[in-house]
Amino acid sequence: MNAYVSEQDVLIDVLRVFCGPDGGHGNALGVVREGSAVPGEAARQELARQLGFSETVFVDDPERGTVDIYTPGVRLPFAGHPLVGTAWLLDLDVLELPVGDVLARQDGEFTWITARSEWVPPRTLRQYASAAEVDALAVPEPGEWVYAWGWQDEAAGRVRARAFPGRGDGIEEDEATGAAALLLTQSLGRALNITQGAGSQLLTAPGPDGEIELGGRVSLNPAVPRHC
Structure with missing residues (x-):
């Protein structure tokens, strides 16, 4: 649209x-x-x-x-x-x-980019004991960019996450955050299947020389046209 x-x-x-x-x-x-x-x-x-x-x-x-x-x-x-x-x-x-070239590819229903975690602006990765604890979180006060996460299934690499930018710009919670997913992947050193926000899905996979692939589905937004 x-x-x-x-x-x-x-x-x-x-x-x-x-x-x-x-x-x-x-x-x-x-x-x-x-x-x-x-x-x-x-x-x-x-x-x-x-x-x-x-x-x-x-x-x-x-x-x-x-x-x-x-x-x-x-x-x-x-x-x-x-x-x-x-x-x-x-x-x-x-x-x-400005940080460098990002490679991209299409693979069926997924679009992938290859990037580096050091390109990501600072975020705080905060682990919780369970996915339920992540679900129960209230939006924190502005001031710190927090990526809250917990394992849904550690053996399978399945993660539950929520993102709170904390900038005070009207975005209290980010529905799906690829940059933070890169940081978490780099920190854990493994491929992840992340469910974030209300039901978004992000996939990651570490590659050679510190590169990380990040993939997901994209669609046209069905919202009506707007004028600002």
Whole structure:
């Protein structure tokens, strides 16, 4: 589904990234295919604030995969769900970011990217004794980016997780967070099958030389067009 925002009629593709096995849930993402239509960091930050998604991506060069990522309040050098979504939408093999090139591939219903955990902005990984304890958590006060997790089935690598960005920008809980999944995978040193938020699914797999693959399903958001 596409949405037009502002009087400039900037076209936004709205996706859901890391959908569950039934195709539901996933984290909302806005993708501005024509990044040149919104020049300058201040204008992009304002549009991301208006949209209110966890992240909004501006594509500056679709052939090279050059992208620029914003939350409602800050610009990010790297984020997982925007890259998985943009790779799926534009059928890209490489995404170009300030931190380095991110490889992407399609495998059936899953879109995968290969990245490095050191590209991820700081997050606190906080383990709980059970998935039930994670489910029962209240949203903490702003101030610390917390990725709360517990084992659903440790032998099978199944994890229950919730993410609390703590930025005070209106995103109290992130439905699906690829960057934090990379950090957890690096910390545990094993492939993971993560259920996050209300029912999103993220898959990870460590690779050679510190690289980690991150994969999930992507779909078009069925929401109606909006004007901001």
